[in-house]
Amino acid sequence: MVSIPELNEIAEDTFNQYFDALMRGDSYQCRKVAIDLLENKIPLVELYRNLIEKSLYKVGDLWAANEISVAQEHLASSITERVLIEIYPYVFSGTGSSRSVIVACVENDYHQIGAKIVADYFEINHWHSYFLGANTPHESIKSMVKDKRPDLLALSITLPEHLAGAASLVAEIKAELPFLKVIAGGQALESNEAMRFPVFASLKQTLQSLQHGVLGA
Amino acid sequence: MSPVNNAFSSLLAGSVNIPLVHLDENRVITFANPAFKAAEGNDVEGKAIHQLFKYLDTSKPLPETFRANLYTNSPAPVTHTAFCTVDNQSYSILFEPQVDDSRQLQQQVTQLNNELSNVTRDTQQKNARLEKLNQIKNELIGMAAHDLRTPIANIFAFSELALLDADKLSIELHEYLGEIKALSEFMLDVLNDLLDLAVIESGTLKLQRAPASISQIIHDSIRLFSPLAKKKNISIHLNLGPDLQKVNIDALKIKQAINNLVSNAIKYGEDGGWVKITTMSNETLEVTVSDNGPGIAESDLTKIFRPFYTTGNDNRKRPEKSAGLGLAISKKIVNAHGGHLEVTSIVEKGTTFHIKLPI
Numbered sequence: 001m002v003s004i005p006e007l008n009e010i011a012e013d014t015f016n017q018y019f020d021a022l023m024r025g026d027s028y029q030c031r032k033v034a035i036d037l038l039e040n041k042i043p044l045v046e047l048y049r050n051l052i053e054k055s056l057y058k059v060g061d062l063w064a065a066n067e068i069s070v071a072q073e074h075l076a077s078s079i080t081e082r083v084l085i086e087i088y089p090y091v092f093s094g095t096g097s098s099r100s101v102i103v104a105c106v107e108n109d110y111h112q113i114g115a116k117i118v119a120d121y122f123e124i125n126h127w128h129s130y131f132l133g134a135n136t137p138h139e140s141i142k143s144m145v146k147d148k149r150p151d152l153l154a155l156s157i158t159l160p161e162h163l164a165g166a167a168s169l170v171a172e173i174k175a176e177l178p179f180l181k182v183i184a185g186g187q188a189l190e191s192n193e194a195m196r197f198p199v200f201a202s203l204k205q206t207l208q209s210l211q212h213g214v215l216g217a
Numbered sequence: 218m219s220p221v222n223n224a225f226s227s228l229l230a231g232s233v234n235i236p237l238v239h240l241d242e243n244r245v246i247t248f249a250n251p252a253f254k255a256a257e258g259n260d261v262e263g264k265a266i267h268q269l270f271k272y273l274d275t276s277k278p279l280p281e282t283f284r285a286n287l288y289t290n291s292p293a294p295v296t297h298t299a300f301c302t303v304d305n306q307s308y309s310i311l312f313e314p315q316v317d318d319s320r321q322l323q324q325q326v327t328q329l330n331n332e333l334s335n336v337t338r339d340t341q342q343k344n345a346r347l348e349k350l351n352q353i354k355n356e357l358i359g360m361a362a363h364d365l366r367t368p369i370a371n372i373f374a375f376s377e378l379a380l381l382d383a384d385k386l387s388i389e390l391h392e393y394l395g396e397i398k399a400l401s402e403f404m405l406d407v408l409n410d411l412l413d414l415a416v417i418e419s420g421t422l423k424l425q426r427a428p429a430s431i432s433q434i435i436h437d438s439i440r441l442f443s444p445l446a447k448k449k450n451i452s453i454h455l456n457l458g459p460d461l462q463k464v465n466i467d468a469l470k471i472k473q474a475i476n477n478l479v480s481n482a483i484k485y486g487e488d489g490g491w492v493k494i495t496t497m498s499n500e501t502l503e504v505t506v507s508d509n510g511p512g513i514a515e516s517d518l519t520k521i522f523r524p525f526y527t528t529g530n531d532n533r534k535r536p537e538k539s540a541g542l543g544l545a546i547s548k549k550i551v552n553a554h555g556g557h558l559e560v561t562s563i564v565e566k567g568t569t570f571h572i573k574l575p576i
Contacts, residue, residue, distance in 0.1 A: 074327055081334040088341040094349030112331055116338070123342070133335045134328075 008043055010050045019055050023072065027079045031086045038090050044124050047087070048117055052080060056113060080113055084120070097126045101152040104132035104141050106166045108159075114186060115156035127151075138169045145173060145180065154207075157186040160193035167197045183207040240266055352419060359415035362408045369408065373401035410542035413473075414524060417549045424553055429468035431502060432457050435494055437472060438479050446483050446492070453479075456495040464502055464576060466554055471574075474547035474558070475504065478570045481543060482508035501556070504572040512564040521560065522548045
């Protein structure tokens with residue numbers, strides 16, 4: 001039986017159309033699919049979850065299974081960044097918010113798309129997000145936190161080798177700003193290595209409760 | 218050979234398609250399977266592992282060396298996995314292949330692309346905020362102008378009524394009332410301009426286009442400003458080009474733009490001067506309004522269409538007050554029609570404004 005997608009859900013055919021374009025490096029088609037969806041009133045969160053995120057996970061799976069090359073994986077990332085630029089006019093409402101978040105990839109972590117998507121989720125939920133990008137020196141994160149005094153600091157850690165540095169950073173920031181809420185996410189937190197740093201368990205939990213609460217999952 | 222190595226070797230013997238390597242205690246490769254050789258060369262056996270992967274830190278014990286290099290700091294992910302056994306322990310290692318120039322360039326381009334997309338994100342975020350602030354500003358101006366217009370219109374009307382009984386007023390009171398009337402009239406003009414600007418800038422200006430005669434609009438304008446011109450002894454010359462057909466415009470708005478230009482030319486013109494209005498119809502309809510007034514300094518020419526900008530030009534000996542909105546409104550009206558409003562001027566010689574409208 002063919003399942004009929006709910007209104008406001010992305011149909012499987014549409015996703016496949018997007019993903020095929022992503023795989024053959026057709027940036028124009030990817031952008032067109034995304035914009036057409038938004039013009040057809042697909043909610044932004046649905047677009048992020050079931051088009052952008054889903055396609056990136058699928059790319060990751062194919063790469064892990066050695067079915068696509070590193071070059072193809074990079075191309076897919078670049079096209080995704082380009083798609084995000086195209087949909088920003090829908091993301092940024094310009095509405096002032098009293099709540100703000102700083103989102104950063106930790107030092108030497110060059111995997112920024114996940115963190116950027118998190119920053120965009122905050123924007124969609126009417127937070128003001130400061131996205132600092134990939135490989136943000138820890139000193140820069142600290143000075144930005146002191147300067148902007150956000151309600152929340154969100155750290156993205158992809159690789160387990162960066163957990164120790166991130167844990168030190170969190171400890172240093174907490175020592176100076178004990179009431180600042182910090183959350184962390186990323187593939188590194190799924191690794192066994194993360195268990196060496198109990199702090200990340202609570203940061204991850206805070207992220208999850210935010211997703212289900214404040215951010216409105 | 219230990220049980221672990223036995224198992225490892227039997228694994229190696231199989232047709233496994235992932236790179237496998239065995240090192241001795243000196244980190245020398247004692248065995249490499251075909252997949253490893255395909256990636257790194259057929260002559261790898263007998264070489265130390267750090268000869269192949271120069272970034273390996275040989276100062277650390279092997280497990281830590283591998284742990285530190287399990288992942289690289291490079292933005293590009295490592296490209297293949299190898300398994301090796303050392304000291305009866307097996308490790309999985311993600312090896313980065315030798316990086317050539319093109320690969321390095323590709324990594325740099327990726328980084329730059331990412332930075333560019335971050336800057337674009339930042340810009341779009343700031344733009345959205347500025348647009349929102351601009352919208353709030355327009356709403357505020359619109360509300361303030363609207364709410365102030367009625368009381369100021371009343372002040373103007375009452376001062377005018379009071380002046381009707383001029384005989385009963387002292388000279389001093391007559392002068393004060395005259396000043397109140399003039400100032401309230403000026404304030405009304407400013408408020409009307411502010412309301413127009415707020416409507417245009419908020420994007421809610423809807424042109425009511427219909428075929429209209431530009432010559433009729435110009436005649437109406439001359440009629441309106443003739444008393445003022447007469448007062449300053451300024452002559453108005455009209456030169457309407459041939460074949461003037463009706464154009465599809467919002468006549469009221471274009472009249473407002475032309476009125477602004479004619480009014481400025483007379484207001485700021487020297488006593489006894491002239492104003493010329495000409496039209497030319499080709500691929501576009503061009504209306505020019507020229508004067509032999511004090512002119513506008515070159516440094517002001519690019520700024521005069523900004524809202525609230527008034528020239529500090531001493532050449533303009535003008536007693537008239539201006540909020541600096543008329544030209545901004547005129548330009549926006551002409552632009553909304555898909556046309557252009559341009560200016561040329563020579564100090565002490567005069568100024569010409571050109572309205573160019575698509576036909």
